[in-house]
Amino acid sequence: MSEARDQILGSIRRSLKRGPLDEARATALNERLAAHRRNLIPERAAGRDHAGQVDLFVAMAEEVQTTVARVASADDVPAAIVEYLSQRNLPSRLVMTPDPQLDGIPWSARPMLEIRRGRAEGDDAVGVSACFAGIAETGTLMLNSGPESPTRNNFLPDTHIVVMRGDQVVATYEDGWTRLRAGRAAADGAFAMPRTVNFITGPSRTGDIEQRIELGAHGPRRLHIVLIDEHAGAAAAGRDGATS
Amino acid sequence: MQPTSHSFKANAHQALGNANLQKALGLMRQGFPAKRLATIARLPEFEALREEGKAIKDHVLDNLDFYLETFEKNVLARGGKVHWCRTPQEARDAVLGICRALDAKTVTKGKSMIAEEIALNDYLEANHIEPIETDLGEYIIQIRKEYPSHIIAPAIHLVKEQVAQSFRETHKDLDPKRVLDEAPTLVAEARTILREKFLAADVGITGANFCIAETGSTIIVTNEGNGDLTQTLTKAHIVLASLEKIVPTLEDVSTILRLLARSATGQEFSTYTTVSTGPRRPEDTDGPGELHVVFLDNGRSAMLGTEFQDMLRCIRCGACMNHCPVYATVGGHAYGWVYPGPMGAVLTPTLVGVEEAGHLPNASTFCGRCESVCPMKIPLPRMMRHWREREFEKKLSPATYRAGLAVWAYFAQRPALYRAAAAIATRVLGYVGRKRGRFRSLPLAAGWTQGRDMPAPEGRSFQSLWAERRKQGKAA
Numbered sequence: 001m002s003e004a005r006d007q008i009l010g011s012i013r014r015s016l017k018r019g020p021l022d023e024a025r026a027t028a029l030n031e032r033l034a035a036h037r038r039n040l041i042p043e044r045a046a047g048r049d050h051a052g053q054v055d056l057f058v059a060m061a062e063e064v065q066t067t068v069a070r071v072a073s074a075d076d077v078p079a080a081i082v083e084y085l086s087q088r089n090l091p092s093r094l095v096m097t098p099d100p101q102l103d104g105i106p107w108s109a110r111p112m113l114e115i116r117r118g119r120a121e122g123d124d125a126v127g128v129s130a131c132f133a134g135i136a137e138t139g140t141l142m143l144n145s146g147p148e149s150p151t152r153n154n155f156l157p158d159t160h161i162v163v164m165r166g167d168q169v170v171a172t173y174e175d176g177w178t179r180l181r182a183g184r185a186a187a188d189g190a191f192a193m194p195r196t197v198n199f200i201t202g203p204s205r206t207g208d209i210e211q212r213i214e215l216g217a218h219g220p221r222r223l224h225i226v227l228i229d230e231h232a233g234a235a236a237a238g239r240d241g242a243t244s
Numbered sequence: 245m246q247p248t249s250h251s252f253k254a255n256a257h258q259a260l261g262n263a264n265l266q267k268a269l270g271l272m273r274q275g276f277p278a279k280r281l282a283t284i285a286r287l288p289e290f291e292a293l294r295e296e297g298k299a300i301k302d303h304v305l306d307n308l309d310f311y312l313e314t315f316e317k318n319v320l321a322r323g324g325k326v327h328w329c330r331t332p333q334e335a336r337d338a339v340l341g342i343c344r345a346l347d348a349k350t351v352t353k354g355k356s357m358i359a360e361e362i363a364l365n366d367y368l369e370a371n372h373i374e375p376i377e378t379d380l381g382e383y384i385i386q387i388r389k390e391y392p393s394h395i396i397a398p399a400i401h402l403v404k405e406q407v408a409q410s411f412r413e414t415h416k417d418l419d420p421k422r423v424l425d426e427a428p429t430l431v432a433e434a435r436t437i438l439r440e441k442f443l444a445a446d447v448g449i450t451g452a453n454f455c456i457a458e459t460g461s462t463i464i465v466t467n468e469g470n471g472d473l474t475q476t477l478t479k480a481h482i483v484l485a486s487l488e489k490i491v492p493t494l495e496d497v498s499t500i501l502r503l504l505a506r507s508a509t510g511q512e513f514s515t516y517t518t519v520s521t522g523p524r525r526p527e528d529t530d531g532p533g534e535l536h537v538v539f540l541d542n543g544r545s546a547m548l549g550t551e552f553q554d555m556l557r558c559i560r561c562g563a564c565m566n567h568c569p570v571y572a573t574v575g576g577h578a579y580g581w582v583y584p585g586p587m588g589a590v591l592t593p594t595l596v597g598v599e600e601a602g603h604l605p606n607a608s609t610f611c612g613r614c615e616s617v618c619p620m621k622i623p624l625p626r627m628m629r630h631w632r633e634r635e636f637e638k639k640l641s642p643a644t645y646r647a648g649l650a651v652w653a654y655f656a657q658r659p660a661l662y663r664a665a666a667a668i669a670t671r672v673l674g675y676v677g678r679k680r681g682r683f684r685s686l687p688l689a690a691g692w693t694q695g696r697d698m699p700a701p702e703g704r705s706f707q708s709l710w711a712e713r714r715k716q717g718k719a720a
Binding site for chain 2: 002004005007008009011012013015016017020021025026029032033036037038039040042043044060063064118119122138139140145146147150151152153154155156172173174177191193194195196197198199200201202203204205206207208209210211212214216217218219220
């Protein structure tokens with residue numbers, strides 16, 4: 001195995017007509033890695049203020065068949081979920097990740113929701129999770145794996161409901177990475193990635209049959225976001241004002 | 245898979261007569277290019293991002309050994325393993341070894357072109373391990389015992405009636421009288437069948453769109469979520485990657501990801517972009533117990549420093565084949581191996597030899613659409629021309645073709661003689677064709693006149709008109 005490794009690296013160096021990198025060049029490359037500079041950032045999200053980014057996040061998410069309910073506070077979340085499920089005739093039995101971000105929500109206010117905290121199994125119809133961030137640029141959720149947020153909960157349930165806060169919305173993927181790095185410095189100076197970071201943009205889909213887009217290929221066929229956002233009241237009033 | 249690229253002409257001829265294929269290709273021609281245009285119109289920075297993506301990849305290729313070593317170091321630091329494989333056989337053996345150590349009976353697979361390149365499925369089956377394709381398109385062609393015809397949409401050559409028939413023939417436990425007319429029912433059936441397989445599998449194998457040196461992470465991009473169920477539920481996650489998939493940092497890959505989905509399917513971002521790092525952590529309740537990255541060389545290191553190095557920038561988006569008039573007419577199977585379309589025309593000869601695959605770079609009009617839509621600005625027509633030059637040098641092109649080129653080269657190197665010969669030919673053809681204005685057949689030009697008429701020249705050659713006008717211009 002290390003013979004193959006040496007041969008491959010040797011072949012690369014022969015093709016590039018040089019030996020292993022000298023110390024100066026290696027140092028420069030290590031510095032480039034450590035600096036992890038951002039490249040060009042599109043204006044689309046970065047050019048907006050935070051409230052504008054939240055609106056963009058919602059608009060982009062809805063473009064890809066994610067449904068979004070904006071509520072004013074955590075207290076409104078259980079009712080919003082009950083409304084969503086009953087409108088679609090979906091079961092009220094949920095598997096919910098053990099994520100502490102979901103602990104502060106008054107679930108007992110809606111006792112018809114039968115909640116099991118834990119890992120999803122193959123026959124779970126509805127799953128509820130929190131997330132790490134929302135990327136405004138493309139309406140993308142960023143979710144990290146961990147003991148409190150098993151990755152399979154994002155994929156096994158038929159319907160995936162994500163509860164998030166407005167302050168979790170960031171403009172770009174790079175902003176998401178910056179937040180992740182900040183929270184996870186490891187002992188050796190590196191930063192500790194989770195086993196899985198999922199960027200999720202809408203429900204599962206396929207175009208493999210005559211290029212017709214069908215939802216629910218293997219992952220959830222429905223993705224619903226309940227967004228706790230203090231601006232939610234203002235946004236709703238704005239919409240009502242426009243239609244009345 | 246064994247290449248049949250040497251039969252390209254026969255394959256193409258057959259493809260032209262295949263009604264189902266032509267119908268399917270018609271759908272493709274309408275779909276992808278329009279969606280791509282609509283999406284990139286919404287991103288003013290798209291052109292600038294293409295330049296940046298190209299620069300990032302060129303930087304990596306110049307320092308590929310450094311970045312591979314850095315990537316390996318970080319995979320090991322997170323408890324994963326890296327297997328270095330020079331050839332397809334070494335890669336197959338690495339995968340088999342991992343499966344055997346875990347006593348694996350079934351293996352779920354996300355879509356991986358490297359797996360096709362090394363013919364992994366046949367090898368696993370020969371060793372009594374059942375591979376199950378989970379990408380819907382790959383699953384469909386697996387049960388039909390076909391090969392993928394497109395690197396993003398492997399079953400693009402099929403119409404839904406063919407899919408329904410294959411489902412009836414394979415899913416024998418289901419009610420034979422069930423209705424399978426529409427795409428939603430077909431997708432729902434596949435979802436149910438494959439859900440069981442996901443939950444029962446021992447090992448999951450995926451490809452890697454990118455490998456991040458900074459963190460030792462691998463990234464897969466899917467719309468279905470099959471790659472995620474493949475790698476999360478099993479005892480081990482095996483990542484198959486060729487050497488050039490490396491990208492330095494998470495920020496660098498974010499730039500390239502902005503190009504990928506837009507170029508491939510016209511989406512803003514694929515539904516699931518998943519960054520995986522190492523096996524499950526001790527405190528996790530989910531995730532594979534082992535993480536193995538199997539690196540394949542198979543000719544990539546030899547492409548560095550040659551006129552084909554730019555091909556290593558390819559991110560496998562498929563935009564080139566979506567826009568290629570030749571691919572859109574004959575489909576992917578005609579190309580005879582894993583990689584079709586323009587990128588296949590350049591890559592296949594490097595991997596299986598120009599003797600086998602020499603027809604592919606000749607199946608091009610050099611219209612240049614591929615290069616104009618390539619997110620990584622790969623000069624595909626130029627590299628196809630390099631292949632044609634190599635074939636000429638190796639005397640692989642047919643004798644008549646080489647003789648014809650030699651005659652033309654003789655004249656082209658003697659401009660006065662060229663002009664004189666052209667003037668004569670113009671006058672003769674103009675005279676002979678004066679009544680009808682065109683020729684339905686011409687000696688030595690059967691390849692052209694078989695399918696179209698050759699217009700007869702009218703009057704004089706451009707060269708002589710040009711010379712006259714310049715003289716007039718000087719006189720005035």
